[in-house]
Amino acid sequence: MSGLTFDLIKTDGKARLGTLMTAHGPIDTPAFMPVGTAATVKAMTPEAVAGTGAQIILANTYHLMLRPGAERVERFGGLHKFMNWPGPILTDSGGFQVMSLSELRKLEEEGVTFRSHVDGAYHKLTPERAIQIQHMLDADITMVLDECTPYPAEDNAVKDSMELSMRWAARSKKAFRESKGYGLFGIVQGGVHAEFRERSAKALIDIGFDGYAVGGLAVGEGRELMFSTLDVTVPHLPPDRPRYLMGVGKPEDLVGAIRRGIDMFDCVLPTRSGRTDQAFTRRGTLNMRNARHRDDPRPIDPDCACYACSNYSRGYLHHLIQAKEILAAMLMTWHNLHYYQELMKGMRDAIAEGGLDAFTAVFAAEQAAGDIEPV
């Protein structure tokens, strides 16, 4: 019995329109999940995050287990209550950040040992502990612990890594406590190798999960190889379960992946870019630190209805950035998250109307056109 209900409403080519129901509410797919690493989507109130259209956020198990600690979050009643986000939350397993952020790690069959980047203390993360932590965090969607295979790597290393992840996936499933509205996702690995990806998908399906993630992409292989890997992976995933491409990505990546049958995404790009002065628009990315915006009375995007574009000029945002004001990060993040959610909504509407090809053509043409001209 599955803990998460997924309704597939309509398809357009390989793209899918659906609704995923969780304990804390529904998620319209395709969906983009803003990243709330340390139990906060940086520079945003939860109400503002919801106001951009986001229905689900992602939180990072690695960060939260180190600070404030999963046991502490549980004592506070779980992440939703702790951080004042009443909607669904997906937590990653911590595996990816152990590899990328911690020191002195040791990878064994049992799990991974690492040193905290916060205080230098040693920790061990096993598939069972990763599940336990995510239960304590009260994640609606829990991810299995996996090894994110380095890229590039020799075929044998990719295969060994994938097979370890599959054994960990089976242990994760066994440790997961089933409950209505809560679900566990497996993660397909196998690098950019079609056969390994297929074997990984089949191994996960044999175990049985509420959803299937594609991991180990957007790690330097490039868009073409990422897309071709999706082409040889997604067909092996069950059509009645949600599919989640982890850590992706740029607007063009989302459009291409949705056209290849992906339903869910997460990425730090809109939030991190917001804090580094980059604004996403239908007509490409703008560096608001650029002096050409200094006297511009127009919003970032005159067609955008977000809080930042409704109330502030490019000139003001440029000023806030120059003055290193916190409001700059707040407004830029707000705009970027709104842009990402509007893109998702546009894709969902296009799938609903069977007009995804036309939507994609307009998207590509507008991105290529570049910034609107000054009046």
Place this chain on the structure above:
Amino acid sequence: MSGLTFDLIKTDGKARLGTLMTAHGPIDTPAFMPVGTAATVKAMTPEAVAGTGAQIILANTYHLMLRPGAERVERFGGLHKFMNWPGPILTDSGGFQVMSLSELRKLEEEGVTFRSHVDGAYHKLTPERAIQIQHMLDADITMVLDECTPYPAEDNAVKDSMELSMRWAARSKKAFRESKGYGLFGIVQGGVHAEFRERSAKALIDIGFDGYAVGGLAVGEGRELMFSTLDVTVPHLPPDRPRYLMGVGKPEDLVGAIRRGIDMFDCVLPTRSGRTDQAFTRRGTLNMRNARHRDDPRPIDPDCACYACSNYSRGYLHHLIQAKEILAAMLMTWHNLHYYQELMKGMRDAIAEGGLDAFTAVFAAEQAAGDIEPV
């Protein structure tokens, strides 16, 4: 003809309840003005600032003339439009910051020459230029340029400085373009010297202003000397005009100054303290970085109705601070500004009911009681 209408509604002892009407709306006095130095109240949206109860904010002429430049703000339609704050704005003259922030200044009868802390460029600020800049910023309340007398200083130096400020006040008045809803405030100087304060007040009254500020206090003289200086200054100010104590202060300072007949305040304390982890409460100041808050599920103040206290625990705020999250500054600032506005509202209500002594006794007892006990 006065540009600002001031209605004195009621008094309780020397304390006054009033309403000051400006071009951008009314201000209930006693009033606390949050500081929006660089055309933003740091870490707050304007809507959030208004939500705390603030009706007027202060912006700093020195910062804005250097960046983004007064001419630029004027091209954007003035500060209200530029920063999305539709309410009243008071701008200081820039004089105080020239003395405290800039380098290589030269003080002459004509004005003051200084080097920008932003880009090292030389600027000159005269009484006329200070008024012109504030007109370009579209300030509802403009302040005369004055010299903030250093403390401590010899009597002769205090007198000379005060007299220069009075000559500058006359030039400021002459340069000010009168308009309905817009007003010019003079600034009483004279250090902690009763006779100089009286002479300064009389000189300003002879010139004639829409309101009278008390400057040159809270510069290290201590609360007792500040209060005794107010005691010998306020009686010389016209009762039918608002009185503004510049750059003050702590909650106890506001209560004491209101009891001495002051109507308006500004201070960076609630906002700056919010960014350095200090929370103001009825029962004193809390350092939210302190580990004792780590597991505390209670809000900063259970009796506070602010956004932070309505939705977040001390434990969560402590976590945000430890993780250096922007939301920490946002929530702490929000709470502190709300506390200051509630204190002002409490004082206004007490004056309206003739119960200021009782209010003051409760205020002092609660401040002395210290933090609420853990449950």
